[in-house]
């Protein structure tokens with residue numbers, strides 16, 4: 001019995017490393033250091049690539065001219081390339097009526113299906129022209145509505161790296177790999193994606209990340225391994241609903 005429980009826990013515990021805001025303009029110094037770290041420990045992260053970055057904050061970082069060649073090299077190493085928005089420019093405010101009640105600004109939520117679909121199509125076209133196949137998406141600032149899901153599915157994307165819960169699940173015919181925490185840490189149970197913003201990091205943040213990787217390298221999983229854990233059983237569903245309630249409540253109290 002005890003060994004069964006132990007096996008269940010270890011089978012359902014893992015960390016997916018997701019790095020956000022990968023674009024031509026970014027903190028290349030820390031990206032190169034991260035790449036060496038991933039190589040050393042055999043880690044295959046998910047990179048959220050912005051297909052046509054027009055975000056002023058991000059544009060202030062150094063530009064890499066052979067960016068797309070770099071993305072192909074990452075992809076060939078077995079890293080997962082996901083689409084992270086289209087331009088990463090927020091032009092709508094959610095009134096906390098976005099799907100996850102996250103609130104704040106959005107590039108997608110609140111726009112018509114037509115507008116959202118056009119952005120997704122243009123983004124995918126960019127990846128296509130660079131010969132990079134995309135299967136997963138996550139929106140800037142975690143903000144989605146039903147139109148976002150329809151627009152994604154109409155364009156063959158039904159995997160999103162975002163959402164509540166401790167385990168990957170499916171909802172609206174979309175697979176969600178949850179991303180709950182801002183800080184990088186290892187839970188004793190559950191499969192979670194990180195969200196890492198290298199652009200806002202200093203050397204000391206990278207040093208902490210390196211320590212985290214060394215300590216937890218055996219728990220770090222690939223995107224395919226996370227996908228295999230999509231599970232809507234009663235236990236996992238209850239945890240998901242509970243975590244959604246707690247987080248939504250926390251955000252309401254904060255605002």
Ligand SMILES: [Zn+2]
Pocket residue numbers: 020021084088139140141
């Ligand atoms: Zn972002």
